[in-house]
Amino acid sequence: MTQFIVGILIWCVILFGAFLIWAGIKKPRSIVSITIGIFVLLFGIGLLSPSKSGHTPHPLPAGMDNNSSVLAKGIRQSKLSYEPQVAAALGEDMDDTSNIEVMKNPKTKRFVFNYKIQGKTIPVYAIYARVKGDQFNAYLIPVKDNKIYSILIDGTTADKQINATTYYGFSYDDMIDMNIENPFDGSDHPDSKEVGDYLVYYK
Numbered sequence: 001m002t003q004f005i006v007g008i009l010i011w012c013v014i015l016f017g018a019f020l021i022w023a024g025i026k027k028p029r030s031i032v033s034i035t036i037g038i039f040v041l042l043f044g045i046g047l048l049s050p051s052k053s054g055h056t057p058h059p060l061p062a063g064m065d066n067n068s069s070v071l072a073k074g075i076r077q078s079k080l081s082y083e084p085q086v087a088a089a090l091g092e093d094m095d096d097t098s099n100i101e102v103m104k105n106p107k108t109k110r111f112v113f114n115y116k117i118q119g120k121t122i123p124v125y126a127i128y129a130r131v132k133g134d135q136f137n138a139y140l141i142p143v144k145d146n147k148i149y150s151i152l153i154d155g156t157t158a159d160k161q162i163n164a165t166t167y168y169g170f171s172y173d174d175m176i177d178m179n180i181e182n183p184f185d186g187s188d189h190p191d192s193k194e195v196g197d198y199l200v201y202y203k
Contacts, residue, residue: 010044011044013044014044014045017038017042017044020033021033021038024036060108060113060123061144062108063112063125064125065110065111067102070127070141071178072178072180073125073141074127075175075180077141077150078127078139078141078149078150078201079201081180083175084172087172094171094173096171097170097174098169099129099130099169099170099171099172100127100171100174101127101136101168101169102126102167102168102170103125103127103164104165104167105164106163106164111126112124113125113162114161115140115161116161117195122140122142123144125143126138126139126164127139128158135154137153138157138159139151139152140152147203148200148201149202150200151198151200152198152199152200152201153198190202
């Protein structure tokens with residue numbers, strides 16, 4: 001409600017500025033009225049900008065600029081490392097480069113997305129792994145170090161916030177060839193917790 005009232009006030013300022021310009025243009029023409037109107041109008045438009053209206057998006061860090069590095073980070077910090085084993089057991093095509101998708105942000109042309117979970121917005125890398133057909137697991141990997149190691153969720157649910165139109169594809173064999181140590185293999189397993197539709201792994 002407060003933002004609604006603020007919005008109305010901002011538009012009143014803009015309309016007032018436009019009125020001053022219109023009044024100044026009428027005969028007899030008033031340069032003072034036109035000048036004041038322009039300043040008021042620009043001030044109102046400035047208030048509409050994201051930084052003034054309370055709609056400032058959570059800042060996106062640049063993150064890594066190499067898709068292979070993003071995938072490597074995902075393998076180190078999530079159960080993405082298990083996907084090739086599962087695929088091989090199910091007889092999936094290990095050479096299909098559409099099975100692993102490193103999602104690309106269409107706005108920044110990089111790999112970082114804002115993702116809101118538990119009331120907090122976290123910049124993440126998004127890596128999708130095909131389950132079968134058009135079904136995917138989505139692995140969300142925090143860009144910055146925090147208590148969350150990785151987030152596992154159904155790809156359809158992730159799509160509600162990950163608005164990606166393009167991706168870099170990798171095959172399961174590509175992942176295997178990267179020869180990255182499996183962090184979930186051994187005695188030191190990250191703690192996991194179900195949070196709604198999410199499976200969150202904590203450091």
